[in-house]
Amino acid sequence: MFIRNSVTYRTAERIKVGVCRNRGGTMAKQIVTILSLSSFLCPSPVETALPFKFRGQSTTTTATDDDDDIDLNPSSVRMVDTEIDGFTGIPTYHIHSSQPGSRRNAVVDSFFAETSPSTATSNSSVTSLQLSNMIKQKANEISDFLVYSRRSLHQHPELMYQEQATSAYVQSVLRELDIPFTTGWGVNTVPHRIDGPGGYGVVADIGTGQQPCVLLRADMDALPIVERTEGVDEFKSRNKGKMHACGHDGHTTMLLGAATLLKSMEDSINGTVRLVFQPAEEGGAGAKRMREEGVLTMEPKPQQAFAQHLWPTIPSGTIASRPGPILAAAERFEILVAGVGGHAAMPHLTVDPIVVASSMVMNLQTLVSRNLSPLESGVCSITKFEAGDAFNVIPHSAVLRGTIRALSMDTLLLLQKRVQHVVETTAAVHGANVTITYSPDFYPPTINDPELFNSFSKDVAGLVADNGQLSDIEPTMGAEDFSFIAESVPSTFFLLGQGSGKAPDTSYGLHHPHFALDESVLPRGVQLHVNVALRALHKLANEST
Numbered sequence: 095m096f097i098r099n100s101v102t103y104r105t106a107e108r109i110k111v112g113v114c115r116n117r118g119g120t121m122a123k124q125i126v127t128i129l130s131l132s133s134f135l136c137p138s139p140v141e142t143a144l145p146f147k148f149r150g151q152s153t154t155t156t157a158t159d160d161d162d163d164i165d166l167n168p169s170s171v172r173m174v175d176t177e178i179d180g181f182t183g184i185p186t187y188h189i190h191s192s193q194p195g196s197r198r199n200a201v202v203d204s205f206f207a208e209t210s211p212s213t214a215t216s217n218s219s220v221t222s223l224q225l226s227n228m229i230k231q232k233a234n235e236i237s238d239f240l241v242y243s244r245r246s247l248h249q250h251p252e253l254m255y256q257e258q259a260t261s262a263y264v265q266s267v268l269r270e271l272d273i274p275f276t277t278g279w280g281v282n283t284v285p286h287r288i289d290g291p292g293g294y295g296v297v298a299d300i301g302t303g304q305q306p307c308v309l310l311r312a313d314m315d316a317l318p319i320v321e322r323t324e325g326v327d328e329f330k331s332r333n334k335g336k337m338h339a340c341g342h343d344g345h346t347t348m349l350l351g352a353a354t355l356l357k358s359m360e361d362s363i364n365g366t367v368r369l370v371f372q373p374a375e376e377g378g379a380g381a382k383r384m385r386e387e388g389v390l391t392m393e394p395k396p397q398q399a400f401a402q403h404l405w406p407t408i409p410s411g412t413i414a415s416r417p418g419p420i421l422a423a424a425e426r427f428e429i430l431v432a433g434v435g436g437h438a439a440m441p442h443l444t445v446d447p448i449v450v451a452s453s454m455v456m457n458l459q460t461l462v463s464r465n466l467s468p469l470e471s472g473v474c475s476i477t478k479f480e481a482g483d484a485f486n487v488i489p490h491s492a493v494l495r496g497t498i499r500a501l502s503m504d505t506l507l508l509l510q511k512r513v514q515h516v517v518e519t520t521a522a523v524h525g526a527n528v529t530i531t532y533s534p535d536f537y538p539p540t541i542n543d544p545e546l547f548n549s550f551s552k553d554v555a556g557l558v559a560d561n562g563q564l565s566d567i568e569p570t571m572g573a574e575d576f577s578f579i580a581e582s583v584p585s586t587f588f589l590l591g592q593g594s595g596k597a598p599d600t601s602y603g604l605h606h607p608h609f610a611l612d613e614s615v616l617p618r619g620v621q622l623h624v625n626v627a628l629r630a631l632h633k634l635a636n637e638s639t
């Protein structure tokens with residue numbers, strides 16, 4: 095199948111979509127209806143192309159020769175089961191039960207009718223309090239859907255720029271909710287460096303289609319990690335060597351939950367909420383690609399942006415953030431040391447790359463301790479050292495990999511310059527050659543706009559957190575490509591506590607093979623998204639009048 099993209103033309107792998115009608119039992123009938131987990135697999139999948147829709151173009155549904163009359167009307171689809179490259183994809187069952195024309199919400203109507211911007215960020219008025227309570231109730235009502243969705247995604251992790259089934263799942267839910275969307279976002283512009291075509295990003299606008307406009311973002315990609323969680327066997331990763339160890343299955347789910355709520359009240363929303371399902375966060379700069387492709391400049395232009403990350407080191411129920419830098423700028427590099435190999439018994443006839451590379455590792459330890467001010471934050475870590483095959487052979491080459499991080503671009507660029515200098519001079523001292531390769535895109539620091547944080551985000555998070563306040567937190571040296579969005583639009587990045595202290599142990603760190611998500615916080619994440627979106631629109635609308 096050929097997929098036409100508005101920027102480039104590219105070939106996508108064939109996708110099989112099995113369609114079963116009226117199969118399976120209903121677990122719950124709330125805003126969405128959920129199929130039982132027992133009816134995952136469609137016994138006789140029918141092959142057709144996935145209905146993809148690209149920016150500025152209409153949905154294209156291309157059926158295969160032998161089955162060109164498949165009805166993908168939401169009301170008739172009971173389950174869609176994608177099969178990609180031989181593995182069974184993410185089964186979907188989501189039927190939007192609310193009727194067209196019933197998308198007004200009296201509480202949201204009253205909230206937007208209030209003219210005081212301060213009601214947007216406090217529960218000082220009856221209506222504002224009612225809004226918080228209504229959102230909380232609706233988020234809790236879809237908790238079965240959230241758990242189902244998260245577990246489905248968790249079983250089918252996909253690496254950056256390969257999020258085909260994940261994207262198909264997101265699209266299927268949006269379609270069921272009758273939310274128009276565009277896809278084709280986040281094309282991989284460095285396929286020679288990172289595998290996968292990309293283009294699996296999805297963008298959906300809910301509301302009037304006019305300003306004010308705010309953006310909510312979730313990331314979708316997983317990590318190349320073998321999952322080692324315990325006690326959750328029924329929904330462990332089915333893709334060997336890949337794992338949602340950074341909670342992006344939860345992020346995608348929470349934004350879909352927010353879509354569900356926002357759509358159910360769409361006619362009462364004064365403005366537009368742009369939902370961004372972003373590929374390739376884990377090093378692929380998917381947010382940068384989407385920014386380049388126009389997600390921040392197409393009308394209505396978002397005036398503010400928000401995202402959240404599940405965070406295991408703070409308790410479930412809490413929400414943390416801070417003004418200014420919250421996550422680091424990051425660059426990664428690979429160092430190839432080329433020496434002269436030979437017999438281990440005759441080192442004088444070689445240029446031993448292991449000795450040279452070892453010297454580099456030690457010399458690089460002085461960057462942070464001796465080149466940065468003690469008041470500056472920085473990291474230089476060598477995380478891979480590879481050389482040699484035999485006990486009696488000095489190899490020809492050695493490879494080092496590592497990362498540098500800092501809380502400002504100035505410091506990151508200083509570290510990068512020093513890495514280059516130290517590595518080159520160390521190689522010269524030993525008579526070796528060296529090549530350094532940097533990542534295609536370094537990440538800038540994630541900066542929370544101080545004005546937005548202090549006048550808005552802090553208070554809204556306090557309305558959602560179980561302790562009634564936003565918790566302060568130190569910046570961390572992890573990095574996030576939401577930083578590319580925050581560079582262009584005033585933004586806030588929230589950390590959603592998920593260290594529950596209960597089984598399964600949810601306190602393992604991000605990227606750990608035992609990382610386990612606390613599913614009980616998913617409705618809280620939905621509440622945060624929806625409160626932030628509605629209240630930001632209300633504040634922006636009042637400020638512009």
Ligand SMILES: [Zn+2]
Binds near residue numbers: 376605
């Ligand atoms: Zn991560």
Ligand SMILES: [Zn+2]
Binds near residue numbers: 340341342375403
């Ligand atoms: Zn992450």
